[in-house]
Amino acid sequence: MRKTFYALLTVSILFLSAHTARAENIDPDDIDQQFAWAENVGWLNFEPAFGSGVTVGHRSLTGYVWAENIGWISLSCENTASCDIVDYGVTNDLVGNLSGYAWGENVGWISFSCENMASCYTVDYGVSIDEDGQFYGYAWAENIGWINFDLLDEPNYTVVTSWEADRDFDTVPDIDDNCPDTPNANQANSDNDLMGDACDPDDDNDGILDDNDTCSLEDATGRDADADGCIDTLVLLSGVVEDLELFEKFEKKLLKKIQKIQTALDNGKDKKVLNRLESFIKKINKQRGKNISEADADMLIAYAQNLISNLID
Numbered sequence: 621m622r623k624t625f626y627a628l629l630t631v632s633i634l635f636l637s638a639h640t641a642r643a644e645n646i647d648p649d650d651i652d653q654q655f656a657w658a659e660n661v662g663w664l665n666f667e668p669a670f671g672s673g674v675t676v677g678h679r680s681l682t683g684y685v686w687a688e689n690i691g692w693i694s695l696s697c698e699n700t701a702s703c704d705i706v707d708y709g710v711t712n713d714l715v716g717n718l719s720g721y722a723w724g725e726n727v728g729w730i731s732f733s734c735e736n737m738a739s740c741y742t743v744d745y746g747v748s749i750d751e752d753g754q755f756y757g758y759a760w761a762e763n764i765g766w767i768n769f770d771l772l773d774e775p776n777y778t779v780v781t782s783w784e785a786d787r788d789f790d791t792v793p794d795i796d797d798n799c800p801d802t803p804n805a806n807q808a809n810s811d812n813d814l815m816g817d818a819c820d821p822d823d824d825n826d827g828i829l830d831d832n833d834t835c836s837l838e839d840a841t842g843r844d845a846d847a848d849g850c851i852d853t854l855v856l857l858s859g860v861v862e863d864l865e866l867f868e869k870f871e872k873k874l875l876k877k878i879q880k881i882q883t884a885l886d887n888g889k890d891k892k893v894l895n896r897l898e899s900f901i902k903k904i905n906k907q908r909g910k911n912i913s914e915a916d917a918d919m920l921i922a923y924a925q926n927l928i929s930n931l932i933d
């Protein structure tokens with residue numbers, strides 16, 4: 621037994637000498653939230669007073685766990701740059717579901733997920749990290765049985781990390797990220813809804829999707845009769861009329877009316893503007909179903925009414 625201990629100590633020193641300088645990220649609040657429980661060997665310390673401790677990364681865990689009765693447990697072959705010889709390690713799937721194997725010098729392989737051996741159908745187990753950085757679940761060690769992270773009735777005996785999932789690697793953790801799958805470090809969000817501009821199909825929330833929205837950052841809700849995503853304006857009305865492909869004679873009359881409204885507007889004659897808009901509406905209603913379809917008539921009248929509302933507003 622003593623011999624084993626010294627052998628262990630030697631290996632431990634070798635382990636420690638190979639430690640990288642990565643900072644561990646266990647127990648961020650410094651309240652001893654760093655222990656799992658192995659049913660047959662006691663406490664496992666994820667942030668021991670000596671050694672590098674454990675670092676949780678987006679794709680893998682590195683460093684060593686110290687168990688008072690079984691010595692060091694390595695979480696990655698990277699610890700000793702030995703991946704060319706034996707490739708092993710505990711992996712993270714970017715969102716906190718762990719799998720893969722750790723290696724205990726004296727206890728052999730420790731599996732962090734039943735998926736490792738496709739045994740979930742018979743024995744379902746695994747270790748995960750939740751949004752608060754708390755580990756939960758069970759690992760399985762071939763020689764010492766279950767390692768328990770679910771110590772809920774023992775609040776001081778748990779493992780907590782400051783690592784936070786950030787699956788698009790934009791440095792904004794998933795939990796705060798308005799586009800967790802689209803990198804957008806600036807988090808720009810024009811309409812202040814739940815989706816950032818980078819992943820929001822309708823950046824101004826006016827119901828016209830960005831791809832079809834000529835004014836994708838202008839909320840035209842209720843003021844967009846022609847559904848181009850822009851607030852209706854007199855300047856754009858001539859183009860709207862031209863796009864309708866009306867009979868040439870009728871189109872010319874409407875364009876002339878619009879020109880007159882524009883002149884009144886330029887001269888600051890608001891009353892005249894209103895009267896001429898009303899006259900424009902009347903003209904369209906008169907030709908409804910004749911020189912202009914019902915649908916086009918409805919649209920142009922709604923457009924003119926939006927201009928009237930804008931004036932009154």
Ligand SMILES: [Ca+2]
Pocket residue numbers: 786787788789790791792793794797799800
């Ligand atoms: Ca992110």
Ligand SMILES: [Ca+2]
Pocket residue numbers: 809810811812813814815816817820822823
């Ligand atoms: Ca948005």
Ligand SMILES: [Ca+2]
Pocket residue numbers: 822823824825826827828829830833835836849
């Ligand atoms: Ca829009």
Ligand SMILES: [Ca+2]
Pocket residue numbers: 840843844845846847848849850851852853
């Ligand atoms: Ca419009």
